[in-house]
Amino acid sequence: MRVLHLPTAVGGGPSGLSRQLRLQGIESQVWTIDQDYLNYPVDRVLTEPQEPVLRQMLTALRAGTYVFGRWDAVHYNYGSTLFSNGGKLLSRRGSGGSAAGRLLARALGVVAGVLQRAELAVLRARRIPVFVHYQGDDARQGDYSLQHFDISIATQVPPGYYTAESDAWKRRQITLMGRHAFAIYAVNPDLLNVLPASAEFVPYGHVAVSEWEPRYTQEEHERLVFAHAPSNRAVKGTDLIVRALSELASEGYAFELDLIEGVSNAEALARYRNADVVIDQLYAGWYGGVAVEAMALGKPVVVYLRESDFRFLPAEMADDLPFFRATPTTVKDALREILVQPRAQLVARARQSRAFVERWHDPVAITSKIANDYRRARAIHERKNGK
Structure with a gap:
């Protein structure tokens, strides 16, 4: 064929x-x-x-x-x-x-x-x-x-x-x-x-999930590393994400942001591997291919999910979604919650994310x-x- x-x-x-x-x-x-x-x-x-x-x-x-x-x-x-x-x-x-x-x-x-x-x-x-x-x-x-x-x-x-x-x-x-x-x-x-x-x-x-080795880095870094890779800043809500993180930094929270733009997919993947949490998008209502790549690498993902669209999903998939959920108005609170929770919980969420990809995105x-x-x-x- x-x-x-x-x-x-x-x-x-x-x-x-x-x-x-x-x-x-x-x-x-x-x-x-x-x-x-x-x-x-x-x-x-x-x-x-x-x-x-x-x-x-x-x-x-x-x-x-x-x-x-x-x-x-x-x-x-x-x-x-x-x-x-x-x-x-x-x-x-x-x-x-x-x-x-x-x-x-x-x-x-x-x-x-x-x-x-x-x-x-x-x-x-x-x-x-x-x-x-x-x-x-x-x-x-x-x-x-x-x-x-x-x-x-x-x-x-x-x-x-x-x-x-x-x-x-x-x-x-x-x-x-x-x-x-x-x-x-x-x-x-x-x-x-x-x-x-x-x-x-x-x-x-x-x-090719089975060929990707996850890296659970969430307990390795002294300062939590966020990654965000916008193909279009307005579409992804990048300005809101950067503003929320800036405000959290001014409140004394310690972290790093890797803003990944204009690079090949191979380079982006290398940088996801060093991140602890990947922030996807705030307006589309679903997660993108970047989120799948991040979860395959053992990184939990922050994203806005529109629940009214869940009727199109298999019911078990909707129940299994492992994401940190955020909206344009709650993104700062969602990121603060990630920063204050024990790192062991982040590792658990990362492992859950990897398992989700293995189940629902099996190529x-x-x-x-x-x-x-x-x-x-x-x-x-x-x-x-x-x-």
Whole structure:
């Protein structure tokens, strides 16, 4: 069986899934439009940074011939196909704010939309099943978040992060992908509020947990070491976290903060290993891939969890959550509680966190479920072909 993952390596999810698929005997490749500073391993990078728009277009057209390849399944990530604007080919990059730039952006958007529909139509005609993975802002919509959640990313980000246009575009994309996908997965439960009813919650499975040795450092350091690794400060609540820690320091609490930004995933992991507690995020309502990596390394995690989304989780998983919970208004109290509790309790929480990852983020179990979906889809398509 041959599987192609497109068009990003967001969060390391496609790379981790592909690696596990290969270990299970499936020939799997990850192609990404470009490579970012996190530098997750992929099989093919399609473009170089700051390529001119015309070169992007030629690259896109050449890469689009993948639809005629000998694939048994195509697995899209970040809710995006190769040609969708949720990816970066034929995107608005470099169009600027001029009238000509806006006109070019709209024209490229129309072209991308036509090519995306052709892309999906060819795969359907060739009976190659499509799978779609959603990771976050590929599905989250500002208007829905503001209407339904008291605490959300939409309350913090600057104008233009979510817009009426982008919200509407995401809804159209979700509908389009829902018509073509054999299965839709979401790594964050809040996304299931806006995805088709058939979509499934599938936990992060990018960490090879059995290969990661935990480091329970919580009793080793004289001053407790917090780590925080924001990809976007507004989204993660970084300013609130830094302010809370600054106030605690002024009150006489001793600790260190390792603020991890703009470094590769490999370097970030090395710094998590030296931390005692990792602070994840305060607005999304769920934990991210960073939290999974931290817990695998034996670090308890501070995060905001939105309980109304727990209905999308297995009941046992909801009962098993090991996190230090914090909201934007309680983060200082949550961090103070960590600082004053006996270190032995922190070690116990760290071990609980590692056990949670072993149970609920086991990449073998998660990959086996997805691989079985691939096989089921192929079997259905082969029956339709009379094979």
